[in-house]
Amino acid sequence: MNEEIVAGIDIGGTNTVFGLVDKEGKIIxxxxxxxxxxxxxxxxxxxxxxxxxxxxDEKKNIILxxxxxxxxxxxxxxxxxxxxxxxxxxxIVPFADIMKKExxxxxxxxxxxxxxxxxxxxFGGAKEIKDFIILTLGTGLGSGFVVNGNVVYGHTGFAGExxxxxMVPGGRECxxxxxxxxxxxxxxxxxxxTAKIFLEERKDDSILRKINPSQMDSKMVAEAxxxxxxxxxxxxxxxxxxxxxxxVNAVMVTTPEAIFLF
Numbered sequence: 001m002n003e004e005i006v007a008g009i010d011i012g013g014t015n016t017v018f019g020l021v022d023k024e025g026k027i028i029x030x031x032x033x034x035x036x037x038x039x040x041x042x043x044x045x046x047x048x049x050x051x052x053x054x055x056x057d058e059k060k061n062i063i064l065x066x067x068x069x070x071x072x073x074x075x076x077x078x079x080x081x082x083x084x085x086x087x088x089x090x091x092i093v094p095f096a097d098i099m100k101k102e103x104x105x106x107x108x109x110x111x112x113x114x115x116x117x118x119x120x121x122x123f124g125g126a127k128e129i130k131d132f133i134i135l136t137l138g139t140g141l142g143s144g145f146v147v148n149g150n151v152v153y154g155h156t157g158f159a160g161e162x163x164x165x166x167m168v169p170g171g172r173e174c175x176x177x178x179x180x181x182x183x184x185x186x187x188x189x190x191x192x193x194t195a196k197i198f199l200e201e202r203k204d205d206s207i208l209r210k211i212n213p214s215q216m217d218s219k220m221v222a223e224a225x226x227x228x229x230x231x232x233x234x235x236x237x238x239x240x241x242x243x244x245x246x247x248v249n250a251v252m253v254t255t256p257e258a259i260f261l262f
Contacts, residue, residue, distance in 0.1 A: 001061070002061050002062055002063040003022060003061060003062045003063070004022075004023065004062075004063055004065045005020050005021060005022050005023075005028060005056075005062050005063070005064060005065065006020070006021055006064070006065055006066050006067065006068060007019070007020055007021070007052045007055075007056075007064060007066075007067045007068070007103075008020075008021050008067075008068050008070075009048065009052075009067065009068065009069045009070065009071075010070045010112060010115070011035060011069065011070065011071040011072065011081075011087075011112065012035060012072075012112075012138055012139060013035065013036065013072065013086035013087060013138065013139030013140060014034070014035060014036050014139055015032055015033070015034060015035055016032065016033045016034075016035045016048065017030065017031070017032045018030065018031055018032070018033075018048065018051065018052060018055075019031070019055075020052075020055050020056065020059070020062070020064075025119075025122065025123035028059060028062070029055045029058065029059065030055075031051055031055065033047065033048060033051065035087065035088075036088055038088070039088050039089070040089075041081075041089045041093045041095065041098070042098060045095065045098045045099050045102060046098075046102055048099075049099060049102030049103050050102075052064075052067070052103065053103065064103070064105055065105065065106075066105050066106040066107065066108070067099060067100075067103055067105055067106070067107045067108070068107075068108050068109075068110075068115065069095060069096065069099070069107065069108065069109040069110070069115075070109075070110060070111070070112035070113075070114070070115030070116065071084070071095065071109060071110075071111070071112055072084045072085075072086055072087060072111070072112055072140060072142060073085075073087075073111070073158070073161075074095075074109050074110050074111045074112065074114075074115075075109075075111075075156075075157040075158065076108075076109065076110040076111070076114065076151075076153050076157050077153065077156075077157040078094075078157065079094065079095065079096025079097060079107065079108070079109045080092050080093060080094050080095060080096070080109070081093040081095050081109070082158075083176075085140070085174065085175025085176045085177075086139045086140045086175060095109055096108065096109040110151075111142065111144065111158075111160075111161075112136060112142050113134055113135070113136045113142030113143045113144040113160075114144040114151050114153075114160070115144075116134050116136055116142070116144060116260075116262060117132070117134045117144030117145075117146050117151055117260075118151060120132070120134060120260060121146065121149075124260075125258070125260065126146070126258065126260070129146075129257050129258055130146070130147075130148055130149040130257070131146060131147055131148065131254060131255065131256045131257050132146050132256045132257055132258045132259065132260065133145055133146070133247075133250055133251075133254065133256045133258075133259045133260070134146075134259075134260040134261075134262070135162070135243075135247075135259070135260070135261050135262070136262045137186065137187060137188065137261065137262065138187065138188055139187060139188060139189055140163055140175075140183045140187050140189070141162065141163030141182055141183035141186055141187050142163060143160050143161065143162035143163060144160060145159070145160040145162075145250075145254055145256075146256075147254055162182060162246070162250060163181060163182050163183035163187070164176050164178065164181045164182065164183065165181065165182050165246065165249075166178065166179075166180045166181060166182075167180055167181070167182045167185055167242055167245070167246060168180035168185065171184065171185075172184035172185065172190075172193065182242070182243075182246050185239065185242045185243075186239050186242055186243040186246070188217075188218040189218070190239065191218040191221050191222075191235060191236070191239055192216055192217060192218055192221065194235045194238055194239060195208055195216065195221045195231070195232065195235045196213055196216070198231050198234065198235055199213075199231070202231060204230065204231060206224070206229055206230070206231035206232065207224040207227065207229045207232065208220070208221065208224055208229065208231060208232060221235055221236075222236075247259060
C-alpha cells in the first residue's frame, strides 16, 4: 500500500528548500535550490517541480497528495506572491496556479511565517497553545499571528506583516518602499547594515575592519561577536533592543501565551 505524503516548500530570499513529509511530520527526503539566481519565476517553478517529482520518483510506495508553499508576501487567499521586496521576482506571481499545472496536485501557498506557525501548532511547541506569535529572522523578517487557534490573515490576506511596521520614522529605506521598517533593523541583512554604520561612525578597533565591506555578511558579524569583538557585540545589542521593543508592542495587541523566534 502506497504511503501518502506531501511536499513542503520554503521560499527564501536567497535559497529555497523543499522536502517530502509524511503524516507524522517526518521528512523523508529534501533538497534545495538557489532563489536569487532565478529571475523568472515561471522557469524557477518548473525547475522546482522537476526536483520534487524527482524526489518522489526516487522513493518506492509513496504517493504525492499535494504541495504546501511558504513564501514571503504569500497571499493565502489567492495563492500568489505579491510584491515581495526580498525576491527578484517583480509584481504578482501566481505561484500556486503555475505549480499546480506542473505537478498536477493541489497546491496551497501562504506567508512563510504563517506556514511556520501552522507547523508549530501541528508538530511543534505550540501543540497546546492557541495564542502565540512567530517571528522568522532571515534575509527579511517574517511573522505569523495565531489568535484563538487561528492564523490571522485579515481582509487582504496580508495581516501580520510585522516586518513592515515602522520602528524608526524616516529611518532606513526598505525594499517595500517605506522607511524605518522593523526588518531593516533586525534581519540578517540589517545586522550587516548596522555593522557598516558603526564602522563608519566609530573609531575603535574591530575584527570587522579587516573584512571587505562588500563581502561582509551576518555570519561574519556573529563570529566576530563570539570572539568578544566589542563593536560586533554592540551591533547585536542594538539589534536586540529594537526587536525587544517590537515584541513588547506586539504583545499588547494579541496578548500571546508564547513567542517563537526562528
